[in-house]
Amino acid sequence: MIRQGLSRLFHYLNLASDILVVCAAFLGAYYLRFSGWPIPLKYDVPALILYLQAMPIVIGVALICFHYAGLFIQRRGISGVDEFPRIFKALTVAFIIVIGLSFFYRRVTYSRIVLFYAWGFSIVLTVLARSLLRRIQVRLRRRGVGISRLALVGTTDTAYFIADQVRRFPGLGYRLIGFVTDSENSGLKDQSPGTGRGGRVLGSLDNLNEIIRQERIDEVVFALPAAAHARTAEALLTVQSADVEFKIVSDLFGIITNPMTMEEIYGIPVFALQEVPLSKPLSRVLKRGLDLVCVIPAIILLSPLFLVLGLAVKLSSPGPAFFRQERVGRGNKAFTIFKFRSMRQDAENSTGPVWARKGDVRRTRIGGFLRKTSLDELPQLFNVLKGEMSLVGPRPERPHFVKQFEDTIPRYLDRHQVKAGITGWAQIHGLRGNTPIEERTKYDLWYVENWSLALDIKLIIQTVLDVFHHKEAY
Numbered sequence: 171m172i173r174q175g176l177s178r179l180f181h182y183l184n185l186a187s188d189i190l191v192v193c194a195a196f197l198g199a200y201y202l203r204f205s206g207w208p209i210p211l212k213y214d215v216p217a218l219i220l221y222l223q224a225m226p227i228v229i230g231v232a233l234i235c236f237h238y239a240g241l242f243i244q245r246r247g248i249s250g251v252d253e254f255p256r257i258f259k260a261l262t263v264a265f266i267i268v269i270g271l272s273f274f275y276r277r278v279t280y281s282r283i284v285l286f287y288a289w290g291f292s293i294v295l296t297v298l299a300r301s302l303l304r305r306i307q308v309r310l311r312r313r314g315v316g317i318s319r320l321a322l323v324g325t326t327d328t329a330y331f332i333a334d335q336v337r338r339f340p341g342l343g344y345r346l347i348g349f350v351t352d353s354e355n356s357g358l359k360d361q362s363p364g365t366g367r368g369g370r371v372l373g374s375l376d377n378l379n380e381i382i383r384q385e386r387i388d389e390v391v392f393a394l395p396a397a398a399h400a401r402t403a404e405a406l407l408t409v410q411s412a413d414v415e416f417k418i419v420s421d422l423f424g425i426i427t428n429p430m431t432m433e434e435i436y437g438i439p440v441f442a443l444q445e446v447p448l449s450k451p452l453s454r455v456l457k458r459g460l461d462l463v464c465v466i467p468a469i470i471l472l473s474p475l476f477l478v479l480g481l482a483v484k485l486s487s488p489g490p491a492f493f494r495q496e497r498v499g500r501g502n503k504a505f506t507i508f509k510f511r512s513m514r515q516d517a518e519n520s521t522g523p524v525w526a527r528k529g530d531v532r533r534t535r536i537g538g539f540l541r542k543t544s545l546d547e548l549p550q551l552f553n554v555l556k557g558e559m560s561l562v563g564p565r566p567e568r569p570h571f572v573k574q575f576e577d578t579i580p581r582y583l584d585r586h587q588v589k590a591g592i593t594g595w596a597q598i599h600g601l602r603g604n605t606p607i608e609e610r611t612k613y614d615l616w617y618v619e620n621w622s623l624a625l626d627i628k629l630i631i632q633t634v635l636d637v638f639h640h641k642e643a644y
Contacts, residue, residue: 176316187299199287235264250301265289308341318388323350329393348372447621487534489515497566499590505558508549512537563591564614585614593633
């Protein structure tokens with residue numbers, strides 16, 4: 171009840187804030203325009219009441235556009251960066267409609283400049299207000315207020331991956347109660363409730379109703395293999411709880427991740443896979459253009475920091491300031507990556523190629539700080555400038571590891587369809603450093619098959635905002 175009440179509360183708070191924001195933006199636009207700054211007035215100031223009379227129509231149109239943009243649907247794990255495109259589109263359409271309506275209302279001529287100001291103010295204020303409410307909700311969830319009790323059906327890798335994400339991000343608002351096994355497919359038919367891989371085993375799918383009741387489950391996620399789809403359908407048909415939310419995770423996660431279009435063959439829905447976006451020349455040109463627009467100013471602005479960090483590396487241990495290493499990029503072509511040196515020169519003389527690990531004794535005095543903040547990656551801006559890398563993409567691996575992974579991880583080499591990146595979809599989700607390469611590969615494949623310019627911009631912004639919050643950087 172607390173969970174549902176809190177969810178409804180934030181739904182109404184979002185609605186109220188959206189209304190107040192449009193009102194504030196409209197009034198702010200009126201006073202800014204008719205103050206005579208920055209655009210001088212040529213006519214008398216119209217009465218405020220004329221604009222107040224139009225405000226309900228503006229609010230109504232905006233709320234309708236918000237509804238159709240899905241902005242009143244509460245989504246877990248999104249940020250202001252994620253929501254910005256929806257807000258921008260919704261308010262842009264809303265104010266285009268309002269401008270169109272103003273042409274048909276001849277009794278009053280409303281200032282187009284006021285509407286333009288109101289559009290800009292509304293976007294900024296809506297993003298800020300919704301971000302504030304989201305932060306409050308996330309903090310409450312982290313303290314255990316309004317969380318959902320979650321049960322995962324299945325003992326697949328996908329189920330364990332979801333469990334890891336739930337534990338890693340408490341702000342999502344889930345408490346993992348345990349796993350429900352499929353007695354026909356899990357291989358755990360004879361296992362009694364207890365502790366299994368990844369967490370507590372609650373019982374089998376045959377007893378789902380009883381488990382939901384006893385454990386007070388709020389949400390059930392089915393993550394069964396493709397062979398068990400009949401069992402999923404059977405369980406959904408026999409479950410007896412109207413208050414529980416059910417979700418299904420496709421078993422194709424990590425295998426097929428690109429967008430699909432729905433077609434019909436004599437009334438039968440058929441899903442067609444789309445081609446990789448960056449296979450199109452125009453997409454590659456746009457991505458390269460974004461890289462250059464961002465990287466050239468960044469190199470100029472950060473040049474003093476380059477000097478300071480280079481000097482700090484030189485003084486902290488013998489050896490060069492920069493570290494060069496061979497990596498594999500687009501088309502499986504090798505290139506030399508640049509980094510600030512964070513380890514001793516002889517770090518791999520006795521071990522050969524190995525990954526960094528927590529508490530790595532090979533780090534220099536400043537190396538731990540550089541790796542924790544990702545400042546050691548800054549010289550890769552020159553790799554981007556040369557066209558060997560992109561700002562966003564799968565992290566490049568060394569040839570030694572690529573040879574290992576291509577034989578053991580399905581579709582690993584597909585991540586080399588695009589340029590390697592300084593940051594990426596996997597890194598934004600906390601999968602960096604000594605984290606499972608299988609999980610990182612799934613995220614890399616999703617990025618490759620779902621690329622868009624807006625996604626790159628989002629990841630660049632999130633990387634800048636999260637630069638000091640990496641927990642897996644060793």
